[in-house]
Amino acid sequence: MTIVDAFHSVKEDDKPLLARRYHNTDNCKIGQEIPDEERVEGNGDYTLCEDCAEA
Ligand SMILES: [Zn+2]
Structure with missing residues (x-):
């Protein structure tokens, strides 16, 4: 588990405000599924x- 700079998907914008999430670890499965071109x-x-x- 490594803490990395915060990132999120451009697609978070499509979700309700309270459902939007960002990530800051390198082995988060949800974070890993964000394609490079959608990663902000x-x-x-x-x-x-x-x-x-939980990290
Ligand atoms: Zn995450």
Whole structure:
């Protein structure tokens, strides 16, 4: 488990505000499924993903 710079998917914008998540670990499955072209640096002012929060 490695903490990395916060990132999120551009597709979070399509979700309801309270469902939007960002990630900050390198082995989060949800984070890993974000394709490079959809990956955006920063937390987007979203909620930290539950998997990343357990890190
Ligand atoms: Zn995550």
